[in-house]
Amino acid sequence: MKTGTLIKSDGVRLRAFRIRDYKEVLRLWKRTEGVGLNESDTRSAIATFLRRNPRMSFVALKHGKIVGAVLCGHDGRRGYLHHLAVARRYRKQGIARQLVAACLAQLKEVDIHKCSIFVYANNVAGMSYWKHNGWKLRDELRIMQFIPAVADAAVFCRTC
Numbered sequence: 277m278k279t280g281t282l283i284k285s286d287g288v289r290l291r292a293f294r295i296r297d298y299k300e301v302l303r304l305w306k307r308t309e310g311v312g313l314n315e316s317d318t319r320s321a322i323a324t325f326l327r328r329n330p331r332m333s334f335v336a337l338k339h340g341k342i343v344g345a346v347l348c349g350h351d352g353r354r355g356y357l358h359h360l361a362v363a364r365r366y367r368k369q370g371i372a373r374q375l376v377a378a379c380l381a382q383l384k385e386v387d388i389h390k391c392s393i394f395v396y397a398n399n400v401a402g403m404s405y406w407k408h409n410g411w412k413l414r415d416e417l418r419i420m421q422f423i424p425a426v427a428d429a430a431v432f433c434r435t436c
């Protein structure tokens with residue numbers, strides 16, 4: 277998909293997520309079950325993400341209002357989607373399908389052919405969505421995470 281291309285279907289327009297959309301998208305994410313927000317979701321963190329992954333993340337608009345959003349990025353090896361959300365009253369109209377397809381098309385453009393998502397284990401409906409749409413659960417994997425700031429603080433406390 278070319279930069280700035282709009283997809284039109286049933287009055288829904290898709291376009292690249294711009295930082296000026298932040299407030300409206302944050303409101304959508306806050307209302308959406310299964311979307312967990314943290315320090316990576318501040319305005320400046322999202323601005324950094326969008327700059328690092330230009331034209332990969334999308335919003336869906338109906339009558340000029342944002343009704344869906346997704347973040348997409350890659351690390352040069354794998355693509356990742358975050359915070360796919362569609363406002364309740366606009367669900368089951370194919371909006372998420374269009375958002376995800378737009379992201380996967382952009383990943384393909386940069387030769388990234390595998391994409392992963394993080395889903396809370398208790399997000400049964402979310403898991404069901406991905407499975408229904410052909411995404412495979414990698415149940416042989418677990419996510420592990422290291423937070424240097426926390427570790428540094430622990431070292432500092434041990435030595436102070």
Ligand SMILES: CC(C)(COP(=O)(O)OP(=O)(O)OC[C@H]1O[C@@H](n2cnc3c(N)ncnc32)[C@H](O)[C@@H]1OP(=O)(O)O)[C@@H](O)C(=O)NCCC(=O)NCCS
Nearest residue numbers: 310360361362367368369370371372373401402404405408
């Ligand atoms: C999951 C979510 C994004 C789906 O949005 P949506 O716009 O309703 O999805 P679509 O209309 O594009 O659905 C595409 C297909 O998935 C199916 N589908 C939608 N929600 C589904 C669900 N919860 N379980 C199984 N299938 C589902 C649709 O029926 C459609 O199937 P079809 O192609 O066979 O007709 C939306 O329900 C949502 O925002 N949920 C809360 C946030 C969340 O859990 N996000 C994902 C986890 S990170």
